[in-house]
Amino acid sequence: MEKNDYYEVLGISKNASQEEIKRAFKQLARKHHPDIAGKDNEEKFKKINEAFQVLSDPQKRAQYDRFGHTAFRPEDFADFRGFNFADLFRDSGLGDIFDAFSGFSRRSGRSRARRGADLRYDMEITLEDAFSGTTKKIDVPVFVACETCGGTGAKPGFLKECPECNGTGEIKRVQRSVFGQMVNIATCGNCGGYGKVIEKACDSCRGNGRVKKIKKVEIKIPKGVDNNQYLRIAGQGESGYNGGAPGDLYVTIHIKPHKIFERRGSDLLSESTINLAQAIFGDEIEVTTMSTKAKIKVPAGTQSHTVFRLGGQGMPDLHIHRRGDQLVKVVVKIPEKLSKRQKELLKEFVKEGGEEVKRDKGLIDMVKDFI
Structure with missing residues (x-):
């Protein structure tokens, strides 16, 4: 099933600022949140929440702008039930009142669990790797959960129940308001x-709950990956805190210069040299491609720097099942030294073309100009 464009879901332009994104989300959330508009709005609000999670995060937004919905998996998005509706009214000063009602109370026990940080790794590959696709193993220095304490940060046997909240993680306070006496639930300050x-x-x-280690990660490089594109390896970043989800690993691809080919998107550019006779009379020449050898027919009278196209001999496209083309530029090589007989023949050749051999201009230069 095709997904709606995230910008369209929030009703904003692709150049919208972070402030405009937040404002649009708040307006839509007030209108479509299931606690206000009913359970029939659950699916619509889920789409709104998903769009906001991506576009409000600069890194995720950049991924979406480049790769679209394929950059994410369904499990990458938090369920909308984790959304705190009271935050929508915080700016208006009504947040505490909404917190007081059970439907919107801020119950944040066990809130010490935090997602691990994302990591970046720069990988250098060859053009052949990008053409065929490959798998590489890399060593990544990363924080992982401490095996001794299981990530709690406490010495075994010394993690105790908080005496302030009796292990609930919450402190209840009675508060007077215009609606009467209400119970406000807040996070315990002693245990966080x-x-x-x-x-x-x-x-x-x-006491950190994490230790630094070198982790081996297998990276699958797809066919057609381009220079400076990055691959997202979910869950291979740093471990989370206190049971939190791990971060992701972003591998930025850098492709080494090639001795034969220059890449231009999905096309490849190469250069072949032909001699004067081949340029004048025409010939069939052999050129190297990324996967094999190919023949090109050079017609008579071919000029230097003429470009020929070999269809389907370029790089695989990362998004569609096709290959680009190979563009072959032929360069006519003029001999630097000529025999007496060759010079005489070339003089006749130049004269037949309507040119005169001038003393202040070398014969080789005139031939170059002619070609």
Whole structure:
């Protein structure tokens, strides 16, 4: 099923600023949130929330602008039920009132769980790798969950229940308002909403819950990948904190210059040299392609720097199942030294073309001009 364009979902232009994106989302959320508009709006609000999660994140937005919906998986998006409706009214000063009602209360127990950071890795590959696709293994320095403490940061046996909130991660406070006496639920400041406190820090990670290691990651490089494009390897970034999801690894591709081919999108440009006789009388020449050898018919009277096209002999396209073309530029090579007989013949050749051999201009230069 084809997805709607994220910009269209939020009703904004592709040049919209972050402030415009947030404003559009808030307006649509007030109108379509299921807690206000009913359960019939769940699917619509899910699309609105998904569009906002991508476009409000500069890195994800850049991915979407370049690769479209194929850059993401369904599990990359948080369920809309995790969305805090009270945030929509925070700017108007009504947030605390909405927090007081059970439907919108801010229950953030266990909130210490945080997603791990994304990582970037620069990989250099050959043009042949980009043409055929390949798999490479890389070593990535990354923070992973500490095996000694299981990521808690506490020495085994020294992770205790928080005495302030009794392990709930929340503190309840009675608050008077225009609606009467209400109970406001807030995150416990002693444990940060985790419900547990560390009595002694883990010796291995010094209370951090994570340690740095070198992790081997297998990278599958698709056919047709281009220079400076990046590959997203989900879940291969740094480990999250306190059970949080791991980040992603972004591998930026750098393609080494090739001794034969110059890449132009999905097309390849190469150069072949022909001699004077081939340019004048025509010939069939053999050229190297990325996958094989090919023949090109050079017609009589071919000028230097003429470009011939070999259809389907370029790079594979990353998005569609086709290959670009190879553009072959022929360069006519003029001999630097000529025998007496060759000079006489060329003089006759030049005269037949309506030119005169001038003393202040060499014969070779005149032939070059003629070609």
